[in-house]
Amino acid sequence: MKPFMILLALSVTGLCKAQTISSDDQLHFGAGALISATTYTVVYTTTKNKKKAFWYSLGAATLAGLAKEVYDSSKDNNRFDTGEWGATALGGLTASVTINLFVGKNKKRKNQTAYL
Numbered sequence: 001m002k003p004f005m006i007l008l009a010l011s012v013t014g015l016c017k018a019q020t021i022s023s024d025d026q027l028h029f030g031a032g033a034l035i036s037a038t039t040y041t042v043v044y045t046t047t048k049n050k051k052k053a054f055w056y057s058l059g060a061a062t063l064a065g066l067a068k069e070v071y072d073s074s075k076d077n078n079r080f081d082t083g084e085w086g087a088t089a090l091g092g093l094t095a096s097v098t099i100n101l102f103v104g105k106n107k108k109r110k111n112q113t114a115y116l
Contacts, residue, residue, distance in 0.1 A: 025083060025084060025087040028068075028084045028085075028088045029087045029091035029094075031065075031091065032061040032065060032087065032088035032089060032091025033091035033092065033094055033095040034095075035061045035064050035092060036093075036094075036095035036099075037095045039057040039061070040053045040054070040057035040103075043057065044103060050104060053099075053103075054097075054100050057096045057099075058089075058092050060092070061089060061091060061092020061093075061096075062085075062088070064088065065084070065085045065086075065087075065089055065092075066085055069081055069085045
């Protein structure tokens with residue numbers, strides 16, 4: 001009980017702080033998710049291939065993040081930020097995995113209920 005009280009006291013007083021994510025990294029994550037979701041939708045509706053749509057959407061988000069960071073590093077007083085590139089790629093991965101989990105399930109469910 002005593003360690004719990006010490007931890008509670010530290011967290012209330014503000015001496016114990018968690019890491020925060022900058023608003024710029026949040027924007028990069030959102031942009032990666034948006035690029036990935038759009039690419040996944042276009043590729044899947046064209047090819048009906050989940051694997052191809054997953055890899056193309058993840059690649060598009062990663063390449064967009066890389067291109068943005070290369071462009072930013074070419075400006076004066078700026079550098080290549082791997083954290084922002086990672087946030088963009090992680091946003092793309094999150095969107096790709098999420099969409100991949102839910103695409104194509106209705107067709108299987110309809111076929112199973114038709115035979116019952």
